[in-house]
Amino acid sequence: MSHLTLSQLSAFMKLAETSSFKDAATLLGVSQPALSRTIQHIETRVGVRLFDRDTRTVTLTPAGERLRPLAIRLLEDYETVFRELKEFVDGREGVIRIAALPSVASALLPSAIQRFQPRFPGVRIEIWEDVGQQVHNVARDGTADFAVAPPPDAAGDLRYQELLKDSIVLVCRADDPLAATPEHNWSVFEDSRFIAMSQETGLRTMVESGLAQAGVAVERLFNCSAVTTAGALVVAGQGIAALSRLTMAQLHSETLVWRPLVDPAVARSIGVVRHKSRSLSPAAQAFVRELERQARMIRMGELAPPIPALGLVQSA
Numbered sequence: 001m002s003h004l005t006l007s008q009l010s011a012f013m014k015l016a017e018t019s020s021f022k023d024a025a026t027l028l029g030v031s032q033p034a035l036s037r038t039i040q041h042i043e044t045r046v047g048v049r050l051f052d053r054d055t056r057t058v059t060l061t062p063a064g065e066r067l068r069p070l071a072i073r074l075l076e077d078y079e080t081v082f083r084e085l086k087e088f089v090d091g092r093e094g095v096i097r098i099a100a101l102p103s104v105a106s107a108l109l110p111s112a113i114q115r116f117q118p119r120f121p122g123v124r125i126e127i128w129e130d131v132g133q134q135v136h137n138v139a140r141d142g143t144a145d146f147a148v149a150p151p152p153d154a155a156g157d158l159r160y161q162e163l164l165k166d167s168i169v170l171v172c173r174a175d176d177p178l179a180a181t182p183e184h185n186w187s188v189f190e191d192s193r194f195i196a197m198s199q200e201t202g203l204r205t206m207v208e209s210g211l212a213q214a215g216v217a218v219e220r221l222f223n224c225s226a227v228t229t230a231g232a233l234v235v236a237g238q239g240i241a242a243l244s245r246l247t248m249a250q251l252h253s254e255t256l257v258w259r260p261l262v263d264p265a266v267a268r269s270i271g272v273v274r275h276k277s278r279s280l281s282p283a284a285q286a287f288v289r290e291l292e293r294q295a296r297m298i299r300m301g302e303l304a305p306p307i308p309a310l311g312l313v314q315s316a
Contacts, residue, residue, distance in 0.1 A: 004042060006078060009071045011038045015051065016068055019058045093122040094283040099135045099144035100127065101202075103227060104270055107249035108148060108163075108294055116290045123283045132202060139273045145284045146274035148291065150202065161288075162271040163295035168206055169258040171231065171248070172240045178259070185263040186214035193239030195230050196220035202268070203227070207242045210266040231256060244268065270295075 014024040025035040043050050050064035105127055113125055128144055139147040140158060152158040170188060172178045197204040221239055224230040230241045231251035248258055272288055
């Protein structure tokens with residue numbers, strides 16, 4: 001027995017539904033002789049008569065009755081498969097796997113997801129957080145569709161698209177006299193208790209660069225691995241810190257404020273990192289466009305990275 005084509009199955013179903021060669025041919029947009037030949041080809045391929053015909057009626061044979069539910073199932077499966085494919089192509093279905101630094105994940109992703117999911121409810125988003133090179137590695141090996149992170153090595157196999165600049169800022173208590181000044185230079189740390197990040201963090205590298213450019217010597221206290229620890233120490237009155245503006249979204253405290261640091265202004269580029277040879281799914285492309293909108297709002301001052309709902313006091 002040879003397999004039937006979808007067009008042959010459709011012709012069989014139309015004749016079974018109408019019991020009329022004339023009506024079935026009209027619905028299919030073909031001539032009656034053409035439909036008759038198609039049915040003959042079908043019966044030849046399956047090796048059995050499917051319809052009993054006389055001058056007045058067309059009825060299914062037992063073999064035709066057996067084929068009808070199978071044909072319905074096959075046609076429904078066909079429609080389902082291509083409907084699901086269309087939903088994927090339209091970005092309405094699938095899984096997006098995103099790798100990000102914790103600071104970036106907390107500052108950029110929640111608002112982007114909040115805006116994205118009502119328009120794409122069938123898309124599931126998975127977030128993989130880590131620090132340093134690991135974020136680039138999962139974008140490289142395909143564990144993540146893309147990463148939101150600083151730039152990778154230019155000579156490697158990753159592509160980079162900048163979203164925004166993440167600047168280093170002074171973080172202090174709202175009741176600290178330093179909070180009354182709209183911006184500070186790096187000398188603010190010389191005579192203060194300076195809460196430092198640990199050496200393996202990217203923030204430490206940025207802060208050290210700023211201190212070196214400004215020619216400022218400080219005594220580094222605590223060497224925190226987590227931004228939340230540094231923030232908690234500032235809240236506890238143990239000193240002040242230099243953190244990135246995006247990391248402020250991780251700190252849940254109404255006690256903290258941030259102020260820009262200048263002379264020099266130190267910032268890192270944050271963007272979308274993905275493999276050069278792998279295409280993003282339509283859903284992932286749509287989410288990247290949402291991230292671009294989110295970053296544009298931050299750059300224009302329409303949305304501040306420290307999310308107001310977290311109770312953080314923003315600089316004037």
